[in-house]
Amino acid sequence: MQISALNPGFVGEVYGIDISAPLSLDQVAAIEAGMDQYGVLVFRDQKLTDEQQCEYSRNFGELEATLIGQMSKPSERRLGPVEMGDISNLGPDGKLRGRDDNRRMYALGNRLWHADASFRATGAIYSLPSARVVPGFGGNTEFADMRAAYDALDTATKALIEDLVTEHSIAFSRAELGFDDYGEGNADKIRPVRHSLVRTHPVTRRKSLYLSAHIGTILGWPMPEARAFIRDLTEHATQPQFRHAHQWRVNDLVMWDNRTTMHRARRYRDLEEVRDLRRTTIRGIGLTAAQVPAMAAE
Amino acid sequence: MSITINDLTPGFVGDVSGIDITRPLSADEAATLEAGMDRYAVLIYHDQPLTDDQQKAFSRNFGPLELAAGGTVTKTAERRLDGEMQDVSNLDANQQPLARDDRRRLFNLGNQLWHSDSSFRAVPAKFSILSGRIVVDAGGNTEFADMRAAYDALDAGTKADIEDLVCEHSLIYSRGTLGFTELSDAEKQMFKPVRQRLVRVHPVTGRKSLYLSSHAGTIIGWPMPEARAFLRDLNEHAVQPRFTYAHKWKQHDLVMWDNRTTMHRVRRFDETKIRDMRRTTVAGDRVTVEQMAA
Numbered sequence: 133m134q135i136s137a138l139n140p141g142f143v144g145e146v147y148g149i150d151i152s153a154p155l156s157l158d159q160v161a162a163i164e165a166g167m168d169q170y171g172v173l174v175f176r177d178q179k180l181t182d183e184q185q186c187e188y189s190r191n192f193g194e195l196e197a198t199l200i201g202q203m204s205k206p207s208e209r210r211l212g213p214v215e216m217g218d219i220s221n222l223g224p225d226g227k228l229r230g231r232d233d234n235r236r237m238y239a240l241g242n243r244l245w246h247a248d249a250s251f252r253a254t255g256a257i258y259s260l261p262s263a264r265v266v267p268g269f270g271g272n273t274e275f276a277d278m279r280a281a282y283d284a285l286d287t288a289t290k291a292l293i294e295d296l297v298t299e300h301s302i303a304f305s306r307a308e309l310g311f312d313d314y315g316e317g318n319a320d321k322i323r324p325v326r327h328s329l330v331r332t333h334p335v336t337r338r339k340s341l342y343l344s345a346h347i348g349t350i351l352g353w354p355m356p357e358a359r360a361f362i363r364d365l366t367e368h369a370t371q372p373q374f375r376h377a378h379q380w381r382v383n384d385l386v387m388w389d390n391r392t393t394m395h396r397a398r399r400y401r402d403l404e405e406v407r408d409l410r411r412t413t414i415r416g417i418g419l420t421a422a423q424v425p426a427m428a429a430e
Numbered sequence: 431m432s433i434t435i436n437d438l439t440p441g442f443v444g445d446v447s448g449i450d451i452t453r454p455l456s457a458d459e460a461a462t463l464e465a466g467m468d469r470y471a472v473l474i475y476h477d478q479p480l481t482d483d484q485q486k487a488f489s490r491n492f493g494p495l496e497l498a499a500g501g502t503v504t505k506t507a508e509r510r511l512d513g514e515m516q517d518v519s520n521l522d523a524n525q526q527p528l529a530r531d532d533r534r535r536l537f538n539l540g541n542q543l544w545h546s547d548s549s550f551r552a553v554p555a556k557f558s559i560l561s562g563r564i565v566v567d568a569g570g571n572t573e574f575a576d577m578r579a580a581y582d583a584l585d586a587g588t589k590a591d592i593e594d595l596v597c598e599h600s601l602i603y604s605r606g607t608l609g610f611t612e613l614s615d616a617e618k619q620m621f622k623p624v625r626q627r628l629v630r631v632h633p634v635t636g637r638k639s640l641y642l643s644s645h646a647g648t649i650i651g652w653p654m655p656e657a658r659a660f661l662r663d664l665n666e667h668a669v670q671p672r673f674t675y676a677h678k679w680k681q682h683d684l685v686m687w688d689n690r691t692t693m694h695r696v697r698r699f700d701e702t703k704i705r706d707m708r709r710t711t712v713a714g715d716r717v718t719v720e721q722m723a724a
Contacts, residue, residue, distance in 0.1 A: 232653050240655040243662070308607065310647070310654035348609065355609035356536040363542075364698060399663060 133159060135166045135173065142277040143376045144170035151175055151385065152184045160191045167258065168335045172275050172376065172388040179383045180262050182216050182410060188385075189260050189412035196249060196256055196415035199302055200238060203318045208235075217411035219261055221402040231403055234313055241305045242397045244345035245276065245370055247390040251302045251346045253325040253423050254416035259395075260387040265408035266380040270400030274377045278340035279392050281369035282330065285341075290330075293341075297351045297421045298362070299324040304348030324348060328420040333392055340392045341369050342420060369394065380409070390416075433459060435466045435473065442576045443675045444470040451478050451488045451684065460491040467492075467557065468634045471691045472574050474677060475684040480561050482515050482708065485684075489559045489710035496548060496555055496713040500620055501601070503537045503613075516709035518560065520701050527702055540604045541696045543644035544575065544669055546689045547711060549599045550645045552624040552721050557712040558694075559686040564706035565679040569699030573676045577639035578691050580668035581629065584640075589629075592640075596650045596719050597661070598623040603647025623647065627718040628664075632690055639691045640668055641718065668693065679707075690714075 135144040144166055149159060166173050180188070189195060201214035210224045221236065223229050229236045249256035261273075282290075303322040306312065314322060329350070331342045343366050350358035377398075378386055388395060400407055435444040444466055449459060466473055480488070489495060498509075498516045506513075510523045520527050520535065528535040548555035560572070581589075600623040602613065613621065628649070630641045642665055649657035676697075677685055687694060699705060 231656070237653060237655045240659045243659045306655075309658040354531045354536055356539045356605075357530070359608040360539050360542045361698065399660070 133162055135170065137170065138174070139277075139376055142170060142280065142374075143172040143174065143275065143378075145174045145176070149175070151178050151188045152180050154187070155191055164192065167387065167389050168333070171277055171279070171392045172378075172386065174378065175385040175387075176381065177383050178262070178385045180385065182211065185260070185262050185385075185410065185412055186213075186215065189258075189414060192258055193414040193417070196252075196413040198411070198413065199249070199251065199321060200235070203314060203321060204235075211410065215412060217261070217413060219397075219407075219409035219411050220265075221407055228403060228406065234315075236402070237309075237311050237313070238306065240309055241302075241311065241345065243399065244305055244308060245343070245366055245394045245396045246305060246345040247342065247394050248413060249390065249416065250300045250327060250342070250344035251322075251325060252416065253419055255327065255420065256390045256416050257414040258387050258389055259411055259413050260385060261409040261411040263380045263382055263384045263409050265406045266382055267400045267402075267405035267407045269405070270398055271407050272377045272379050272398045273386065274375055274396050274398065275388060276370045276394045277374045277376075277392070278343065278369060278394060279333075279338045281371075281374045282339050282341045284374075285368070293329050293365075296329040297326050298329050298342075298347045298358075299349050299351065300327055300344060300346040301325070301348055302346060305345035308345060326351070326421040326423055331391060331420050333389075338392070341365060342391075343369055343394055366394075380407075433462050433466075435470070438474065439576075439675050442470055442579065443472040443474065443574065443677075446473050446475045449475070451475060452480055452484045454487065455491050464492060467686065467688055468632070471576060471578070472675065472685065472687045475686075476680065477682050478561070478684045479682045480684065482511065485559065485561050485708065485710050486514055489557075489712055492557050493712040493715070496551075496711040500551065501548060502534075503617060504534050508534070511708060514710065516711060518696075518707040518709050519564075520705050525704075527704060530701070535701070536608075536610055537605060539608060540601070540610070540644065542698065543604055543607060544642070544665060544693045544695045545604060545645060546577075546641065546643040546693050547709075548689065548714075549626055549641070549643035550601050550604075550621065550624060551714075552717055553714045554626065554718070555689045555711045556714045557686050557688055559684065559710045559712070561708050562679040562681055562683045562685075562706075563708060564704050565681050565683075566699045566703045566705045569697055570705055571676045571678050571697045572685065573674055573695050573697065574687060575669045575674045575693045576691070577642065577668060577693060578632075578637045580670075580673050581638050581640045583673075584667070592628050592664075595628040596625050597628050597641075597646040597657075598648050598650065599626050599643060599645040600624070600647055601645060604644040606647075607644060625650065625719050625721055630690060630718050632688075633716075637691070640664060641690075642668055642693060
């Protein structure tokens with residue numbers, strides 16, 4: 133197995149491995165080391181079944197359910213288990229979703245820069261989407277390196293943010309686009325959780341900015357001031373020099389570390405062309421900040 | 431002494447010298463400056479110590495003034511300046527910086543979002559004219575983005591997609607973006623959305639520009655989340671460094687910009703320091719699109 137850097141220290145392309153087959157411990161360790169170095173790894177030409185994708189993903193930890201899966205009734209889900217995240221524009225009947233479809237509105241939030249599952253107290257470690265069908269135009273996923281973005285802050289800003297704690301909720305990112313219809317019985321899933329704005333990677337010990345569209349405020353700050361400041365930090369952190377765009381091909385699997393990166397999807401003709409990505413997600417371990425016990429969503 | 435305008439950014443930001451705008455202008459001088467505005471879109475003047483009356487008199491060379499009412503949550507009795515002066519300071523009526531959690535301050539933080547002044551009015555503003563009476567040493571820059579150049583740089587497909595789109599603009603949208611959502615019934619009525627074309631044409635130059643603003647909250651006929659995501663993409667395109675200019679303020683600078691062809695925003699600064707900026711606004715003379723019947 134070899135990894136070639138697509139950018140220095142950020143985003144590697146992996147060759148010489150078939151991830152549809154069971155991996156050796158050495159192979160798993162090599163991939164994890166690559167993740168620690170690059171933050172994002174791209175695997176091409178990996179034809180996976182859902183079962184193979186889950187099996188591959190479990191090499192890196194326990195699988196996390198997607199929130200929208202948990203918010204949906206079984207009859208509303210196209211893919212079986214809630215651990216298979218449905219990052220597509222298809223309804224449970226396998227047909228393209230209509231323009232006003234509630235799930236389409238919800239999914240548009242993925243066009244905002246975010247870290248997956250930052251609305252959970254434990255966040256997520258890796259996300260691993262596999263591209264089964266890709267559109268002919270648009271639909272790139274873009275990544276931003278939150279370690280490099282942190283490093284590039286001036287000393288005063290680093291000192292200002294060192295101990296700040298933010299509140300994250302799916303409701304904050306969706307409200308940004310004017311969406312607030314979660315259906316009945318899901319109020320508990322939009323309660324804010326707390327995260328440190330600066331986090332340290334457990335292996336590399338590098339600091340990174342823990343930003344996400346799910347952030348709604350900073351503890352102790354008036355909300356509008358917090359939001360304006362988070363916008364400034366996000367603008368800094370997503371400048372072109374920290375960014376990489378992935379153009380999907382069928383059977384690409386891309387894995388990224390949500391502790392050190394943000395990502396977003398770009399526009400595509402989603403009323404006309406199918407984009408079927410299936411995502412597994414590795415559950416986070418531990419908290420980045422103390423929670424208010426009654427508030428912690430899980 | 432004759433007026434000279436030098437490029438700060440070719441075709442976008444001009445630096446004006448050779449004129450004292452504290453005194454009345456001749457018709458020729460006013461015409462030269464107006465032509466400069468059409469050619470550039472942002473003009474910067476230095477060392478112009480203005481009183482409010484002088485600033486208003488200068489501004490009237492370009493048209494009648496827009497009143498401040500309708501664009502703020504500051505109550506009349508709390509105003510520091512008269513009704514033709516927009517108070518863009520961080521001060522209360524006693525000249526003290528507003529407290530961190532003061533509602534007026536939190537509302538004014540919306541100026542850190544890219545916007546076009548008064549795009550929330552059915553007849554939106556022509557020029558904004560901002561005088562730096564007391565400026566801060568660090569931060570507080572005003573940044574400008576050229577919406578003509580941003581429009582020109584769109585691909586043909588996008589130009590065709592957006593040609594006839596109409597947006598709804600309201601202070602409710604821009605403030606909602608920052609989580610400022612507590613408005614009285616009277617404020618909600620005052621900030622009722624208005625319609626604006628997304629592509630507008632300058633009445634003199636005939637150039638098209640993107641009429642974007644943080645006040646734009648949806649596109650007529652589109653689901654709101656799709657409209658907002660698309661407007662964000664257009665915004666991101668339009669405020670790329672190649673379309674923007676940052677003005678670092680010195681005391682007695684005066685900057686005037688054309689809201690029909692530019693967006694702007696203020697950057698963060700230490701709000702325990704006094705920043706006293708005063709704006710006059712030259713009213714627009716037409717709607718960009720027919721409004722809904724009331």
